[in-house]
Amino acid sequence: MSNNFYLDNEDLRFYIERAVDWPTLVEAVERKFTAVDSPKNADEAVETYKEILELVGEFVAREVAPRAEEMDRHPARLENGKVIHAKGFDEIFDQLKEIGIYGLTVPRELGGMNAPAMLYFVLCELFARGDVSVMSHFGFHTGIAMALLQYSLREGTTKIDETGKILETRFQNEIAEIIAGEAWGSMDLTEPGAGSDLAALRTRAVKDEHGVWRVTGNKIFITSGHGKYHLVIAKTEDRDALDAISLFLVPSVIERDGQIIQNVVVDRVEEKLGHKGSPTCSVQYEDSEGYLIGKEGEGFRLMLMLMNNARIGVGFESIGVCENAYRQAKAYAAERRSMGKTIDRHEIIADYLDEMESWIEGLRAMAFEAAYHEEMATRLEYMQHIPSLKGDAHEVRKRIQKHRWKARQLTPLLKYAGAERAVWMSRMNMQIHGGNGYMKDYPAERILRDSLVLPIYEGTSQIQALMALKDNLLGAIRRPQQFLSNMARHKLGAIRAESELQRRYHALANHAHSAMQHILLKIAKDKWSVAMAGPLPRFVDTFLKHWDPKRDFSFGLLHAERLTEILVDVNVARLLVKQAERFPERRGAAERWLERAEPRVRYNLDRILHTGDRMIRKVKEMDRQAAKADAEAAARSGENGSGPRKADGAAAKQSTAAA
Numbered sequence: 001m002s003n004n005f006y007l008d009n010e011d012l013r014f015y016i017e018r019a020v021d022w023p024t025l026v027e028a029v030e031r032k033f034t035a036v037d038s039p040k041n042a043d044e045a046v047e048t049y050k051e052i053l054e055l056v057g058e059f060v061a062r063e064v065a066p067r068a069e070e071m072d073r074h075p076a077r078l079e080n081g082k083v084i085h086a087k088g089f090d091e092i093f094d095q096l097k098e099i100g101i102y103g104l105t106v107p108r109e110l111g112g113m114n115a116p117a118m119l120y121f122v123l124c125e126l127f128a129r130g131d132v133s134v135m136s137h138f139g140f141h142t143g144i145a146m147a148l149l150q151y152s153l154r155e156g157t158t159k160i161d162e163t164g165k166i167l168e169t170r171f172q173n174e175i176a177e178i179i180a181g182e183a184w185g186s187m188d189l190t191e192p193g194a195g196s197d198l199a200a201l202r203t204r205a206v207k208d209e210h211g212v213w214r215v216t217g218n219k220i221f222i223t224s225g226h227g228k229y230h231l232v233i234a235k236t237e238d239r240d241a242l243d244a245i246s247l248f249l250v251p252s253v254i255e256r257d258g259q260i261i262q263n264v265v266v267d268r269v270e271e272k273l274g275h276k277g278s279p280t281c282s283v284q285y286e287d288s289e290g291y292l293i294g295k296e297g298e299g300f301r302l303m304l305m306l307m308n309n310a311r312i313g314v315g316f317e318s319i320g321v322c323e324n325a326y327r328q329a330k331a332y333a334a335e336r337r338s339m340g341k342t343i344d345r346h347e348i349i350a351d352y353l354d355e356m357e358s359w360i361e362g363l364r365a366m367a368f369e370a371a372y373h374e375e376m377a378t379r380l381e382y383m384q385h386i387p388s389l390k391g392d393a394h395e396v397r398k399r400i401q402k403h404r405w406k407a408r409q410l411t412p413l414l415k416y417a418g419a420e421r422a423v424w425m426s427r428m429n430m431q432i433h434g435g436n437g438y439m440k441d442y443p444a445e446r447i448l449r450d451s452l453v454l455p456i457y458e459g460t461s462q463i464q465a466l467m468a469l470k471d472n473l474l475g476a477i478r479r480p481q482q483f484l485s486n487m488a489r490h491k492l493g494a495i496r497a498e499s500e501l502q503r504r505y506h507a508l509a510n511h512a513h514s515a516m517q518h519i520l521l522k523i524a525k526d527k528w529s530v531a532m533a534g535p536l537p538r539f540v541d542t543f544l545k546h547w548d549p550k551r552d553f554s555f556g557l558l559h560a561e562r563l564t565e566i567l568v569d570v571n572v573a574r575l576l577v578k579q580a581e582r583f584p585e586r587r588g589a590a591e592r593w594l595e596r597a598e599p600r601v602r603y604n605l606d607r608i609l610h611t612g613d614r615m616i617r618k619v620k621e622m623d624r625q626a627a628k629a630d631a632e633a634a635a636r637s638g639e640n641g642s643g644p645r646k647a648d649g650a651a652a653k654q655s656t657a658a659a
């Protein structure tokens with residue numbers, strides 16, 4: 001096995017050493033080099049980043065990866081109300097504490113290193129290549145410290161001086177504890193009846209007679225939920241709406257008059273298929289003291305801020321899993337012989353390995369781009385608080401919006417494709433291992449089990465696809481002229497663009513626009529038919545005003561994943577073609593991507609253009625039957641005096657999970 005997961009990775013080093021626009025990013029991170037103890041210039045900063053990457057690359061190869069198997073075999077568990085870590089887990093985190101890595105991105109004046117979030121994301125990849133559970137727990141240190149700081153900045157409880165140096169911040173003690181390795185946090189969203197649909201959550205927060213917020217409820221599947229600082233979303237109003245949700249910091253223990261009071265209880269650690277080193281907890285709050293973050297009703301929006309970063313983090317984590325699977329497969333295939341040669345020279349296996357490598361290159365291109373734009377937007381926003389660094393407010397606002405928009409476009413694509421490909425690659429790795437892959441003697445089966453959570457947490461793949469669909473369709477609806485002119489530009493580019501690579505990229509982008517156009521026309525046509533079927537005087541209102549996304553966008557929702565796959569292919573093509581123009585030695589990566597992406601896009605486009613009507617009719621009929629059954633049940637319960645029946649599966653799920 002390699003002894004440094006950073007140094008042995010040429011594609012990753014290409015980004016760090018050549019592709020990332022460090023001068024712009026470092027200038028933003030170091031606030032034009034006025035930050036406390038700032039490096040003199042970008043080169044000096046990048047040298048430090050490389051040292052950190054080499055250090056962590058070696059640490060993961062030597063200390064994390066070799067412990068992955070024992071953590072899997074002796075997982076985290078609950079004993080007498082206490083969470084016991086997986087075997088080997090504490091040795092890793094004790095060493096990380098000594099290295100002092102938890103304050104990686106925290107400003108220096110708060111005891112951190114003020115490194116870019118980009119570096120943190122790359123560490124996520126390195127850790128995940130060693131072990132996904134370790135990566136997750138690591139993330140709940142640095143990630144939570146940064147979230148607390150960002151929340152405080154946003155709500156105006158952080159004081160900064162004229163250079164942007166932080167003088168004091170609301171969560172100073174919590175951040176200090178986390179970066180010292182004395183505490184970590186968790187994101188407590190999911191409940192038995194609310195996962196993808198957070199508006200349905202039941203955890204409540206009410207103010208007591210002393211004005212203290214009291215949180216009551218149960219959160220499940222909480223990664224590292226045995227930590228000290230819980231970021232909890234809870235309803236502060238009695239409505240099933242996202243703006244009825246607020247965000248609270250709920251510490252697991254509270255110190256009062258020298259006494260330690262237990263504020264939350266972990267009542268279960270899940271037994272899971274994979275990801276076994278990571279304690280996945282059920283957390284109970286009963287009148288638990290909580291501290292409101294931001295304003296009432298802002299909880300969902302604030303959580304999304306954290307989730308955008310977390311989703312990019314899962315993108316990098318997925319690449320780490322892909323690297324692990326691909327490298328295991330490649331090494332095994334180079335050794336294993338069948339029918340007179342090593343199996344990596346059999347056409348089918350060679351093709352698998354080539355496709356795996358191509359996906360890693362594509363995913364990484366997207367991951368770095370998403371991370372760059374997300375971070376630039378955040379850093380430029382921060383500089384808006386500093387009069388001397390503000391610049392031309394209008395110009396900077398435009399830059400921020402551009403970065404935010406790009407990050408927003410890429411994040412669901414990255415989360416979706418990264419997670420789905422990590423599962424596929426882990427499965428291919430197992431297949432390439434043949435019978436051995438199925439046995440515990442080889443890590444292939446563990447990597448596959450570990451990978452399976454990636455399309456589930458931080459928003460499932462389906463939810464990512466719905467987000468990508470929504471953003472793209474709404475963009476086209478709001479700016480139809482721009483949509484059509486882009487389409488024309490790509491059509492023309494497919495014929496007239498200067499280089500062959502560009503022409504091929506434009507052809508793909510044109511297909512993406514055709515897919516979106518078809519979905520939009522189909523939605524409009526169906527709505528038109530509905531409006532025509534109704535009374536004529538109501539036609540205009542029905543067609544132009546009364547749009548219900550769940551009902552009227554049915555055709556789009558059905559094809560959301562196919563459209564997302566197309567958008568992934570197109571966006572990666574755009575990035576790799578651009579890269580090939582800047583770095584001729586990357587041409588091979590772009591060509592390989594296009595060769596594989598072109599038939600995939602045609603296939604997905606074909607499915608969007610030519611399938612769907614039957615499924616839409618089927619779903620509509622199911623909806624109709626369910627509505628009828630609900631109405632009948634309501635009528636029956638009205639007759640015999642019992643209350644109305646709970647209409648959806650969430651209630652059933654809640655009681656099942658509780659049982």
Ligand SMILES: Cc1cc2nc3c(=O)[nH]c(=O)nc-3n(C[C@H](O)[C@H](O)[C@H](O)COP(=O)(O)OP(=O)(O)OC[C@H]3O[C@@H](n4cnc5c(N)ncnc54)[C@H](O)[C@@H]3O)c2cc1C
Pocket residue numbers: 186187188189190194195196197220221222223224272275280453456457458459460461462463466
């Ligand atoms: C190991 C692990 C760790 C986790 N860590 C955390 C954590 O730290 N904090 C936390 O809060 N949560 C955590 N979760 C929970 C995770 O975020 C949820 O499981 C996830 O959001 C899905 O919610 P759910 O399980 O309720 O599934 P559901 O929402 O019930 O979804 C079930 C299926 O239906 C699909 N679906 C739902 N709605 C739609 C729709 N409108 N259109 C199409 N398909 C749809 C989903 O994609 C999924 O395939 C963790 C989960 C696991 C397994």
